[in-house]
Amino acid sequence: MASGTREECPSVSLVVPLYNEEDNVAPLVEQVHAAMANVDWPWDLILVDDGSSDRTALQLKQSLLRYPDTVRVIILQRNFGQTAAMQAGIDAATGTVIATMDGDLQNHPQDIPRMVRRLLDEDLDLLVGWRWQRKDGLWLRKIPSRLANLLVGRVTGIRLHDYGCSLKIFRTSVLRQIRLYGEMHRFIPTWMATITSPARIGEERVGHSPRVHGKSKYGLSRTFKVILDLLVMYFFMRYRAKPGHFFGRIGLLFGTAGVLILAWLTWVKLYLGEGIADRPLLLLGVLLSLVGVQFLSTGIITEMLARIDYEASGKKPYVVRTMLPDQKMKGQSDGR
Structure with a gap:
């Protein structure tokens, strides 16, 4: 049917x-x-x-x-x-x-x-x-x-x-x-x-x-x-067709938070002259930055895997229900 x-x-x-x-x-x-x-x-x-x-x-x-x-x-x-x-x-x-x-x-x-x-x-x-x-x-x-x-x-x-x-x-x-x-x-x-x-x-x-x-x-x-x-x-x-967007958003969220924390600590160190080595916030900033990089890298890898899956299996990112009119293109040979 x-x-x-x-x-x-x-x-x-x-x-x-x-x-x-x-x-x-x-x-x-x-x-x-x-x-x-x-x-x-x-x-x-x-x-x-x-x-x-x-x-x-x-x-x-x-x-x-x-x-x-x-x-x-x-x-x-x-x-x-x-x-x-x-x-x-x-x-x-x-x-x-x-x-x-x-x-x-x-x-x-x-x-x-x-x-x-x-x-x-x-x-x-x-x-x-x-x-x-x-x-x-x-x-x-x-x-x-x-x-x-x-x-x-x-x-x-x-x-x-x-x-x-x-x-x-x-x-x-x-x-x-x-x-x-x-x-x-x-x-x-x-x-x-x-x-x-x-x-x-x-x-x-x-x-x-x-x-x-x-x-x-x-x-x-x-x-x-x-x-x-x-x-x-x-x-x-x-x-499913764009897994990099899922992991990328998480990576950008954590990465941006980590960069902002490190940027603020840099300003505190350079312009206020305060020590930051013993601040827990420094460890948090480094951790968030690394987590962000990991999620971004995971996003890139999953995008590559998704493309390989589609190309290897012949899958298409769409499903055709019907095509109208159901006839050969003008000028196409009918095989006779």
Whole structure:
């Protein structure tokens, strides 16, 4: 499908990463098939076992035997994390539209057909689920999540109500232009905004249920990971193609402060005749000047590495969505 065109009959790949969800596999597969029973698109369900230590893999194989035409199973060698498992499913997807959701039965598969239709009707690249009536604990899940959403929105400029909702619908041609590493699945909308317009990212209210089986993989410890990942995300959004500006600004700040301190101490020594050797300010000025030089040098090195990366990989500092008119240049041979 050419990017930027509406597709009347998509093909949909639903990607679900699972980790120690043995009791949820069978009802999950049943719910997905019930939700997709009346759609007129080809679709498949890709279940990714992220190195579970329980019987999740066995349950997935049984689901494959029951639904061989629609179910595909990927079993990872070990536990790589939700982001890696999601990327494995995305790599295996063949649909022109990719839907992702959690395997804990808290997301509602019946929301998927409606979201796919809206993605196509409004010509969006990403539609994010919004759990507006969330069925989680107030202090351990809701409040930290709301604070994280506000923080991420303010830092990245992509303001969404629910970054943490795994139920998302993607246009495959756009999603394939990014790669997910670490624990960056929670920042997928922000990554998408680096290659498409934020106006092509929408939100949709979706259902949410309390967890019945299994144990939640989330907790307060994830708050610190979010903060660290957010710093990385901020760097990549603002300075991926110009890292020298990031380190250069810091270097100029420290370097200028150090030079000003040393200049003042020089004036004190030469014109006032006062001793400066035993002043802590002298050590601070020298330290700030050296730190400034180090950051400036780091900026130059990162600029060189960025240029090498773009040239070696053939990457371009832009993404073309479509080109109009779609025809050969005047006078160009058609090869006949």
